[in-house]
Amino acid sequence: MNIRQLRAICEVVKQGMKISSAAEALCKAQPGISRQIREIEGELGVQIFHRLRNRICGLTPAGEEVLQVAERILLDVENLRAIGREHSSHDTGELIIATTHTHARYSLPPVIEQFAGDFPGVKLTLRQVSPIQACELVAGGSADIAICTETSRQLDGLVSLPVYRMAWDVVAAADHPILRERTITLAKIARWPIITQTFSGKRVITEALARAGRAPQVLLNGADADVSKAYVARGLGLAVLAKVAYEPGRDRKLRLLNVQHLFEPSVLNMSIRRHHYLRAYAMSFISRYAPHLSLDVVRKAVAGDRVDLARLREKLPVLTTAD
Amino acid sequence: MNIRQLRAICEVVKQGMKISSAAEALCKAQPGISRQIREIEGELGVQIFHRLRNRICGLTPAGEEVLQVAERILLDVENLRAIGREHSSHDTGELIIATTHTHARYSLPPVIEQFAGDFPGVKLTLRQVSPIQACELVAGGSADIAICTETSRQLDGLVSLPVYRMAWDVVAAADHPILRERTITLAKIARWPIITQTFSGKRVITEALARAGRAPQVLLNGADADVSKAYVARGLGLAVLAKVAYEPGRDRKLRLLNVQHLFEPSVLNMSIRRHHYLRAYAMSFISRYAPHLSLDVVRKAVAGDRVDLARLREKLPVLTTAD
DNA sequence: GACGCTTACGTTCGTCGTAACTATT
DNA sequence: AATAGTTACGACGAACGTAAGCGTC
Numbered sequence: 207m208n209i210r211q212l213r214a215i216c217e218v219v220k221q222g223m224k225i226s227s228a229a230e231a232l233c234k235a236q237p238g239i240s241r242q243i244r245e246i247e248g249e250l251g252v253q254i255f256h257r258l259r260n261r262i263c264g265l266t267p268a269g270e271e272v273l274q275v276a277e278r279i280l281l282d283v284e285n286l287r288a289i290g291r292e293h294s295s296h297d298t299g300e301l302i303i304a305t306t307h308t309h310a311r312y313s314l315p316p317v318i319e320q321f322a323g324d325f326p327g328v329k330l331t332l333r334q335v336s337p338i339q340a341c342e343l344v345a346g347g348s349a350d351i352a353i354c355t356e357t358s359r360q361l362d363g364l365v366s367l368p369v370y371r372m373a374w375d376v377v378a379a380a381d382h383p384i385l386r387e388r389t390i391t392l393a394k395i396a397r398w399p400i401i402t403q404t405f406s407g408k409r410v411i412t413e414a415l416a417r418a419g420r421a422p423q424v425l426l427n428g429a430d431a432d433v434s435k436a437y438v439a440r441g442l443g444l445a446v447l448a449k450v451a452y453e454p455g456r457d458r459k460l461r462l463l464n465v466q467h468l469f470e471p472s473v474l475n476m477s478i479r480r481h482h483y484l485r486a487y488a489m490s491f492i493s494r495y496a497p498h499l500s501l502d503v504v505r506k507a508v509a510g511d512r513v514d515l516a517r518l519r520e521k522l523p524v525l526t527t528a529d
Numbered sequence: 530m531n532i533r534q535l536r537a538i539c540e541v542v543k544q545g546m547k548i549s550s551a552a553e554a555l556c557k558a559q560p561g562i563s564r565q566i567r568e569i570e571g572e573l574g575v576q577i578f579h580r581l582r583n584r585i586c587g588l589t590p591a592g593e594e595v596l597q598v599a600e601r602i603l604l605d606v607e608n609l610r611a612i613g614r615e616h617s618s619h620d621t622g623e624l625i626i627a628t629t630h631t632h633a634r635y636s637l638p639p640v641i642e643q644f645a646g647d648f649p650g651v652k653l654t655l656r657q658v659s660p661i662q663a664c665e666l667v668a669g670g671s672a673d674i675a676i677c678t679e680t681s682r683q684l685d686g687l688v689s690l691p692v693y694r695m696a697w698d699v700v701a702a703a704d705h706p707i708l709r710e711r712t713i714t715l716a717k718i719a720r721w722p723i724i725t726q727t728f729s730g731k732r733v734i735t736e737a738l739a740r741a742g743r744a745p746q747v748l749l750n751g752a753d754a755d756v757s758k759a760y761v762a763r764g765l766g767l768a769v770l771a772k773v774a775y776e777p778g779r780d781r782k783l784r785l786l787n788v789q790h791l792f793e794p795s796v797l798n799m800s801i802r803r804h805h806y807l808r809a810y811a812m813s814f815i816s817r818y819a820p821h822l823s824l825d826v827v828r829k830a831v832a833g834d835r836v837d838l839a840r841l842r843e844k845l846p847v848l849t850t851a852d
Numbered sequence: 853g854a855c856g857c858t859t860a861c862g863t864t865c866g867t868c869g870t871a872a873c874t875a876t877t
Numbered sequence: 878a879a880t881a882g883t884t885a886c887g888a889c890g891a892a893c894g895t896a897a898g899c900g901t902c
Contacts (some may be wrong), residue, residue, distance in 0.1 A: 207606055209534060209894050210892085240857060242892090250613030260857060260900055268573050268616035275612065282602045283530055286595060290573030375551075466783035475861065483598075512835030533867085549881065558869050563882060565867095583875050583882060 208248060209283060214242040214277040215254060223255070223262050242300050278481070282346065285483035292485050298327035299485055304340035304349035305332065306405050307430035309474075312450045313528050314353070317495045320358055325487045337405055341366075350488055352477040353495075355406040365480045365507050368518050369496040370525035371471035373449040374410055376463040377434075379441040390463045392418035399425035399443035401434045406472055411446045414469055435460060449526045471524055478508050498523055532606060534569040535599040537562045538577060542596055546578070546585050553759050601804070607670065608806035612717055615808050621650030622808055627663035627672035628655065630753035632797075635773045637676070640818045648810045660728055664689075670826050673811055675800040676818075678729040688803045688830045691841050692819040693848035694794035696772040697733055699786040702764040712788045715741035722748035722766035724757045729795055734769040737792055758783060772849045794847055800833050821846055 214228065218239070221227035225243070229236040247254050254269035255262045265273060291299055293467040305314065308334050322330060333343060337354035345361045355372065376395060378384050387394055396415050400422040402408040408427065415422050425443045431451035437460040438445045446469070459492060478484070478497065484492075489501050498521075506514040537551065541562065544550035548566070552559040556678055570577050577592035578585045588596060595597050628637065645653060652753065656666060660677035667675040670683045699718060701707050710717055719738050723745040725731040731750065738745050748766045754774035760780040761768045769792070775785060799819065801807070807815075812824050821844070829837040 207610065208892095209530060209532060224856085234892095235893090236857070237859080240859095240895055244858090250609060251617035252613050257857095262857080266616075268612060271612045271616075271806075272609060275608050279602050279605045279609075282598050282605070285598050286530065286573060286602075288592060289594045289598065293589075293594075294574035373644050510833040547881085559882070560870090561868055564884095567883090580882095585882080807900080 207246060211242045211246040212279055214239045215246065215273060215276050216280055218243065218262065219265065223264060225262060229333045281481060284347065288483040288485060296486060297325055299487065300329045300331065301333045301488055301491060302333060302349040303351050303353060304335055305353040306337060306340070306345040307334055308451055309353050310334045311432065312448070313525060316528050320494060321491050326415050328487050341477050342478050347479065349484070350478070354475060355472045356475055363480050364477050366475040366477040366512045367499065367504065367507055368384070368515065368522055369476045369499060370474040371522045371524050372474050373466065373471045374469040375447050375449045375452050376444055376465045377438050377447055377452060377460045378444050378463060379438055380459050380461050382441060383463055384444065384463065390465055390468065392420060392468055394422035395444060396422060401426045401429055401437050401443045401445040403430060403434055403446070404428050407446050407448065410469055410472060451529055473519065474525060480508060480510055482508060484508060530569060530572060533567045533663045535602055536597060537565040538569065538599050539603055540583070541566065542588065546587060548585060587788055599852040604670065604804060611806040611808060620648055620810060622810065623652045623654065623813055624814060625654045625656060626657055626674050626676060627666040628676040629658055629660060629663065631771045631774055632676050633657045634755065635771070636848060639851050644814050653811050664800050667800050670802060673801070673805070676784060677798060678795045679798055686803050687800050689798040689800040690822065690827065690830055691796045691838065691845055692799045692822060693797040694845045695797050695848050696789065696794045697792040698770050698772045698775050699788045700758065700761050700770055700783045701767050701786060702762055703782050703784050705764060707767065707786065708784055713788055713791065715743060715791055718767060719743035719745060722746045724752055724760050724766045724768040726753060726757055726769070727751050730769050730771070733792055733795060736802060773851055796842065796845070797848060803831060803833055805831060807831060
């Protein structure tokens with residue numbers, strides 16, 4: 207058995223059961239990949255791929271099981287390389303963080319600034335995507351850490367730790383009529399056009415209004431916090447923002463509505479691929495971003511020991527400002 | 530990187546940092562092993578072994594981490610082979626159970642008889658050892674399942690599931706004076722010489738008497754249940770036996786003392802190496818031996834998901850007779 | 853005929869064992 | 878001298894790419 211053979215299997219699956227695409231992705235000729243696969247099938251004594259008319263078209267049940275283990279082995283091979291780099295060049299390497307606009311723009315900058323100062327040799331990459339994509343990037347090994355609100359479905363092989371509760375704000379233009387109201391209710395919010403954001407912000411407002419039997423009048427959808435703020439400033443509507451995205455000093459044309467009682471804070475997760483080796487600088491990043499998280503807990507959770515998430519959630523600090 | 534290289538590393542460690550022994554164990558020449566190691570050290574860019582005066586004498590910190598991951602990879606490689614065998618020859622293979630005398634002789638025979646009938650193609654091996662050795666065999670990959678009472682220290686990489694509570698009996702010769710007592714107390718037991726067994730039986734009696742401020746008068750130590758019974762039958766003393774080891778039909782010369790109130794039942798564990806692939810027949814064996822254990826729980830526990838052991842323990846049946 | 857995989861074959865690279873060498877005890 | 882590990886070298890085998898073959902769309 208060979209690591210190359212396992213890589214061939216995984217790549218063929220990743221490329222949608224195409225040997226030729228896998229060969230290209232691995233910079234090899236097709237016949238090589240073809241043989242690697244037949245060789246390991248011969249050695250294990252089972253068909254891994256379902257062949258239909260001389261063409262590969264799916265995994266056999268045995269193949270499903272093989273794939274799972276093969277992926278774990280390849281991950282561990284990557285981990286060995288990371289261990290090597292860790293001990294040969296402690297403070298140089300790469301750290302890829304997948305997150306949404308809100309965190310890339312508002313909650314992460316101070317941490318990243320500090321981190322970049324401390325680890326000039328680490329190439330830090332920020333991938334700004336949707337929460338689901340962020341998790342998928344991490345699960346697929348293309349990113350180290352995902353920082354995003356909870357996604358509906360947990361990918362397996364992914365360890366998610368709650369790190370903050372995110373409070374929400376509703377903002378309005380300084381001369382917006384709603385500011386004359388003494389108390390804000392969901393019903394009053396629902397009267398005005400709303401600029402919803404792409405990800406969790408949208409869900410938060412929709413669900414909250416649904417609880418009050420209302421639906422938002424969506425003026426504009428698919429905006430991020432910055433876009434939302436621009437439209438709100440022009441008086442076109444209200445927007446729900448993560449509290450961290452409101453900057454009193456810069457957002458002069460905006461006013462906050464007092465809505466803590468209307469919107470439940472969302473849980474912000476940090477997701478890491480299970481069994482992924484975390485370089486020392488990655489741990490350092492984590493402890494800077496979430497100083498209340500014990501690194502030992504992180505290490506254990508990633509190693510596969512199940513951690514008492516409920517207890518972690520209980521004492522989660524609320525994320526309000528980035529600094 | 531190569532699986533061979535990883536195997537070389539693990540074998541050298543296993544052989545107590547001896548390259549030559551590792552070479553022999555792997556049926557290779559020394560220079561080959563030597564080179565494999567230097568090659569992977571070169572590729573990872575770190576020293577794995579500590580070298581002192583041209584001689585290997587320990588793992589570096591990096592080596593410790595590498596070893597851990599390398600072992601996991603080798604285990605997974607073994608798992609791939611097992612998956613192959615599972616799907617190519619479902620009902621043939623090997624099953625190695627490491628357990629103590631009591632279970633080999635008393636609690637397992639009916640299950641094994643049934644199993645052997647159902648899976649004639651499976652070579653079943655029973656390794657009769659101490660509880661600690663049983664766990665070590667499983668942790669080292671030399672056995673599939675360990676069945677034994679809890680050991681003081683949990684080996685890492687080992688998943689232990691509680692399967693039964695083992696009740697204890699004290700037996701005496703039919704004409705033993707203690708049988709004239711109306712109620713049995715620890716103090717009364719402590720008056721007589723005791724034949725202690727090698728493993729948990731010894732601890733049980735010692736700890737129980739210690740709670741009553743007594744120490745056992747040990748007449749003979751290191752016996753198993755059968756040896757104990759023979760001496761007890763000759764009137765040489767009392768013995769603490771697992772309830773399952775007392776056979777009323779055969780043990781005519783022995784009498785039971787009513788001691789449920791004196792000896793706390795011990796928890797019997799089933800231990801499996803974490804991430805070890807369990808063949809279908811192994812699962813079948815488990816469900817026969819412990820029908821109250823959900824196979825899904827077993828599968829999850831072995832896969833690394835932590836299971837609520839406390840809840841499992843609560844509703845543990847008491848093991849009294851084997852059938 | 854284009855696409856996708858397999859078979860065939862010669863080259864290249866890697867792995868292994870023997871043997872000679874070096875260092876430690 | 879004996880033990881433990883490294884270096885050197887030649888032989889064998891595995892992996893790769895090119896080219897040709899086969900079956901499907």
